[in-house]
Amino acid sequence: MQALDELIAHVPTFAGLSEEQLKLIGGCGRNRHIGAGEMLFAEGDPADHFFLIRRGLVALEVHAPGRGPLRIETLEHGEVVGWSWLFAPYRWQLDARALEACELIEFDAACLRGKVAEDHELGYQLMSRFAANVISRLQATRFQLLDVYGKSEVTA
Amino acid sequence: MASLKSPPERERHDEPGPMVPEPFVVRSKRQDTSDTWTLELTSVADDAGLHFAPGQFTMIEAGGSGEVPISISGDPGEPDVLVHTVRSVGLATQAICKAQPGQVLGVRGPFGNSWPVELLEGRDVVVAAGGIGLAPLRPAILAMIANRERYGRLVLLYGARTASQMLYVDELERWREEGFEVHATVDSAGPEWLGHVGVVTRLIGRARLTASFAGLTCGPEIMMRLTALALADFGIDGEQLYVSTERNMQCGIGHCGHCQLGPWLLCRDGPVFDWQTLAHWLQLRDV
Amino acid sequence: MAELASCTLEREAFDSLFEALERRGYGVIGPRVRDGAIVYDRIAASSDLPVGLTDEQDGGHYRLVPREDAALFGYNVGPHSWKRFQLPAQRTLWRGKLDEDGNLSDIVEGPAEPERLAFLGARSCELHAMGILDRVLLGGSHPDPAERAAREGVFIVAVQCSQAGGTCFCASMGTGPTAQSGFDIALTEVIEDGRHYFVTAPGSDAGRELLAELPTSAAGAAEEGAASAAHARAAAQMGRELDITDIRELLYRNYDHPRWNEVAERCLTCGNCTMVCPTCFCTSVEDVTDLERTSVERVQRWDSCFTIDYSHIHGGAVRQSAHSRYRQWMTHKLATWIDQFGSSGCVGCGRCITWCPVGIDITEEARAIRASEEAVHAGAR
Structure with a gap:
């Protein structure tokens, strides 16, 4: 079986990190299987872990009373689920649910936060990579807010 | 001034002019979404459709409610029937969508240029469609499937507002079987939808695209702008990306002026352009 | 001859x-x-x-x-x-x-x-x-x-x-x-x-x-x-003059020129210039039915790029402002027409100047844009 550091080396979020850094991160991870419909985390819970999807589809949702879960976004293999573990107050802002059976790597956030506190270079690398994720999803969200298919629509 | 005293040779006056519609009868009708219908029509005169190239449009009208440009969404290999997918958004499109089988509508065309499906033979092609923008792309998709062996990877990225607003749902699976990698996403979804949620540009990162691809895109202008930006990240630059444009086309033949975008009359010079050509003009405000 | x-x-x-x-x-x-x-x-x-x-x-x-x-x-x-x-x-x-x-x-x-x-x-x-x-x-x-x-x-x-x-x-x-x-x-x-x-x-x-x-x-x-x-x-x-040297490139370079705002403050977007212009060709069509809807005729009428409806697409008009509509008209006459039809769309008849209720002068507008570029170049030297 492949070591976790080798597995994560090919994921965009971690690509280009040094072997040593990959080992540090991989050292905080473990394989996890989650069944369809199960929650990865829930809004308000402490963000003490995050996930890399190896297989399957995960949805980020907001639960609204009377409207049920509103699905904001879906994430698939190669994508990272969760960034609240890296930013105070380390609480989840959304629900994450597996839409199908998922193979995940679960990372221990407390462990990684400890390593980052000692190794600022690793901290910088993780911060810039997660910030890039945040930016790309923020941009996608802004686009989503425009509701372009609703009104300004091609007739053609 | 040369044309002044020597106008072009006189056409036979028994040929109707380009502004005169031809009667077409609705053969069948299918509801695609809450506000979109697909109509199949044939000419009253010869019981046939129109020979057209993928991406071309007609000017179509029903019951004296005004004429609108609608892309042809049928199979270019089967010109025996004229297929249009129409979204009911105004008076004219409402009248077309209300038309029942047997009703006679007026059709002019086909007009405009086409998707460069033959030029792209030998290439990998990504088709990015937003909302009803899949309708003008359907003939290109069918044309490429008909010659599947002439292309490399064929990828369809399709984004819609919700699952119920997706077009040609039954066909997406068939296209997949016929050699397209189909990725679909919706902007928002309830629990019943088990596919992707998020904007269509998010699919670009997931489709493993490379600089070997050329792209075809149609959708709201904002969606096409963002698609061009996202494709550029994968080395697919504006010269390799073709877009279908929309302005207020009223005549279809470059005479009425309404569909101008800078140096182009979109109905005459388009509707299909490479992105490189248009990007400057679309980035200017209110042109 | x-x-x-x-x-x-x-x-x-x-x-x-x-x-x-x-x-x-x-x-x-x-x-x-x-x-x-x-x-x-x-x-x-x-x-x-x-x-x-x-x-x-x-x-x-x-x-x-x-x-x-x-x-x-x-x-x-x-x-x-x-x-x-x-x-x-x-x-x-x-x-x-x-x-x-x-x-x-x-x-x-x-x-x-x-x-x-x-x-x-x-x-x-x-x-x-x-x-x-x-x-x-x-x-x-x-x-x-x-x-x-x-x-x-x-x-x-x-x-x-x-x-x-x-x-x-x-x-x-x-x-x-x-x-x-x-x-x-x-x-x-x-x-x-x-x-x-x-x-x-x-x-x-x-x-x-x-x-x-x-x-x-x-x-x-x-x-x-x-x-x-x-x-x-x-x-x-000849009462007026319009320097057409590289006029297309001049205007293409200046779509964001502040002069468009200045002229927009005066322009009433009445469309007189387009009605009197001997080359303005824009038209729109309307289906006119009788009251019982037993007959229909399609009527074509002159239209003007100064109306809001002119640039309507689903979701609204592309050219909402007077700025964008005047710019559309003038750049069409003097620049984009050349790409569209192989010649200028302006013949220098002066009707648009005479019949503009506020006297907007296409020659003056073109001169102002050219002069501002020359001033920048002079300043650069």
Whole structure:
């Protein structure tokens, strides 16, 4: 079986990190299987872990009373689920649910936060990579807010 | 001034002019979404459709409610029937969508240029469609499937507002079987939808695209702008990306002026352009 | 060519031209006074012309005033252009029947074959404008059959300008003031030393044949000299100028120029400039049904890029602001037209300046943009 550091080396979020850094991160991870419909985390819970999807589809949702879960976004293999573990107050802002059976790597956030506190270079690398994720999803969200298919629509 | 005293040779006056519609009868009708219908029509005169190239449009009208440009969404290999997918958004499109089988509508065309499906033979092609923008792309998709062996990877990225607003749902699976990698996403979804949620540009990162691809895109202008930006990240630059444009086309033949975008009359010079050509003009405000 | 084989036609014999045109079955359209302006309409004799009148023109200003002589063509262009005969302000494209289910049938193209017309008094700028409209409506892959039918039969009697109006700038656009081609007959009006006559020149075989029927005499050197002097006078009097050097590139570089905001503060977006322009060709169509919806006709009317609806797409108009609409009009005339149809869309007739209620001057707008670039370059040195 492949070591976790080798597995994560090919994921965009971690690509280009040094072997040593990959080992540090991989050292905080473990394989996890989650069944369809199960929650990865829930809004308000402490963000003490995050996930890399190896297989399957995960949805980020907001639960609204009377409207049920509103699905904001879906994430698939190669994508990272969760960034609240890296930013105070380390609480989840959304629900994450597996839409199908998922193979995940679960990372221990407390462990990684400890390593980052000692190794600022690793901290910088993780911060810039997660910030890039945040930016790309923020941009996608802004686009989503425009509701372009609703009104300004091609007739053609 | 040369044309002044020597106008072009006189056409036979028994040929109707380009502004005169031809009667077409609705053969069948299918509801695609809450506000979109697909109509199949044939000419009253010869019981046939129109020979057209993928991406071309007609000017179509029903019951004296005004004429609108609608892309042809049928199979270019089967010109025996004229297929249009129409979204009911105004008076004219409402009248077309209300038309029942047997009703006679007026059709002019086909007009405009086409998707460069033959030029792209030998290439990998990504088709990015937003909302009803899949309708003008359907003939290109069918044309490429008909010659599947002439292309490399064929990828369809399709984004819609919700699952119920997706077009040609039954066909997406068939296209997949016929050699397209189909990725679909919706902007928002309830629990019943088990596919992707998020904007269509998010699919670009997931489709493993490379600089070997050329792209075809149609959708709201904002969606096409963002698609061009996202494709550029994968080395697919504006010269390799073709877009279908929309302005207020009223005549279809470059005479009425309404569909101008800078140096182009979109109905005459388009509707299909490479992105490189248009990007400057679309980035200017209110042109 | 206009200078060759010229003849003179005395004022007293001028109505022989009308008679010759009528014999050939032409309906004659020419300048006449209506509502305080010189318009193009049906005329039957020289007495219908604006005899002894001239037009005072400036930005937002037009007045008819008497001349000291009895010239027949002693004015420049008015609010009408020949466009209204090439591309009528309103016409029915076709008619059809509707049944109670909304089925369309019995489609008949309209209108019928047009009357053969003679245009009397077309100026050089106007001949160029007709050529530009021909390229728009006949030059593409779908020529307009009605425009072609209207144009095929036309007989054109051009009048050479012997004076320039206050808003004229044809000389700088290369479209005048003297017509070189595009007519069947060209006339230059001369009034001097108590004699009132026209120096005539044929521009086509039909023109030559028609001239042969008129009581003309061969023009001598003095008469030809007087005609040339009149042409030179018009060129020298030119009221305005528009520098067209690289004008397309100049405007393409300046879509974001602050000048568009300044002109937008004055522009009323009334569309007068587009209505009087001899080349503005935009139209819209409307389906008109009777009250019982048993018949429908598609009516085409002149439209203007200054209306909001003009650029409507689903979700709203593309050009919401006066800024963007004025910019669309001016850049179309002077720049994008060149890409679309292979020539400028402006012939320098000055109508848009005269008939603008606030006197916006296309030559001044172009000059301001050019000057600001030159100032930047000068500053850089």
